[in-house]
Amino acid sequence: MTLILAIQVQDGVVLASDSAMTHRGHVYFNAEKLVPVAKGLPIGLAICGDGALGSVSVSNLLQDFESRQLSSLDRARYDVRDVAARLGDFLEETAGHSSAGNNTSLIIGGYSAGSDMPETWTLQMKSGKVSEISLVWNSNSYGVNWDGQGACIRRLLMDLTLTSRPAEPMHEARAFKTILDGEQVEQTDSPVLVTPGMPILDAVEIARFLMETSITFESYRADQPAKTLGGPIDIAVITRHKGFRWIQRKRHLPGRRRGKI
Numbered sequence: 001m002t003l004i005l006a007i008q009v010q011d012g013v014v015l016a017s018d019s020a021m022t023h024r025g026h027v028y029f030n031a032e033k034l035v036p037v038a039k040g041l042p043i044g045l046a047i048c049g050d051g052a053l054g055s056v057s058v059s060n061l062l063q064d065f066e067s068r069q070l071s072s073l074d075r076a077r078y079d080v081r082d083v084a085a086r087l088g089d090f091l092e093e094t095a096g097h098s099s100a101g102n103n104t105s106l107i108i109g110g111y112s113a114g115s116d117m118p119e120t121w122t123l124q125m126k127s128g129k130v131s132e133i134s135l136v137w138n139s140n141s142y143g144v145n146w147d148g149q150g151a152c153i154r155r156l157l158m159d160l161t162l163t164s165r166p167a168e169p170m171h172e173a174r175a176f177k178t179i180l181d182g183e184q185v186e187q188t189d190s191p192v193l194v195t196p197g198m199p200i201l202d203a204v205e206i207a208r209f210l211m212e213t214s215i216t217f218e219s220y221r222a223d224q225p226a227k228t229l230g231g232p233i234d235i236a237v238i239t240r241h242k243g244f245r246w247i248q249r250k251r252h253l254p255g256r257r258r259g260k261i
Helices: 058-069 080-095 151-158 200-219
Strands: 003-009 012-017 021-023 026-028 034-036 043-049 103-110 119-126 129-137 141-148 174-179 234-239 243-248
Touching: 003 043, 003 103, 003 119, 003 129, 003 200, 012 034, 012 043, 012 103, 012 200, 034 234, 043 058, 043 080, 043 141, 043 234, 058 080, 080 103, 080 119, 080 129, 103 141, 119 141, 129 141, 141 151, 141 200, 151 200, 200 234
Parallel strands: none
Antiparallel strands: 003 012, 003 141, 012 234, 021 026, 034 043, 043 103, 103 119, 119 129, 141 174, 234 243
């Protein structure tokens, strides 16, 4: 288990992830789980779940994606849905054999060509095959979406108790959505944390707060002795004019260091 999240506002998309990865019974805390999709493209993604498809890590596959799949992309006409579909096809073709229990989830956010507003999608893979590509936030919707160990976020945003609940599926993304007309999804009495006109820096601070609070919360849970959430927090923003930019990144963090937009 790990945690990734996306926050979408009018100014862009914020992506955040922890750095934990479990492999063959060992937990590592420096995994690369948040990356730009391609150089110069205003799209980024975060990865949750199994860190490898077959014998190849997802992070390595993503580094191959641009040269093998996006070289033919018409950058004047692409859309985020098409990039997500291409990524899914590429991961299926190159993953090889994956065991039946292997599942990987990706949150993909950014801008389609010529679009003034961002959008966010999720891509779900089960046993090395794409099971679903779904729209989370279109150009008229805003809010927080996450995948992984989201018990703390769910408690904060939806005021749900943690007692007597079954284990949360690794790839069940929980969305707290605020539509422009005020409609809310999941619970009508949920607090409005994100609004459409929220400055992107405030969305960054919310993402940082949710990630840090979740890591602390999980570290003290006595019912889960194996700690599979933690490590440095990576945060990036995608905006219309400046594209994908790092705000906080582990390889540049001797401790915790905050970037500026």
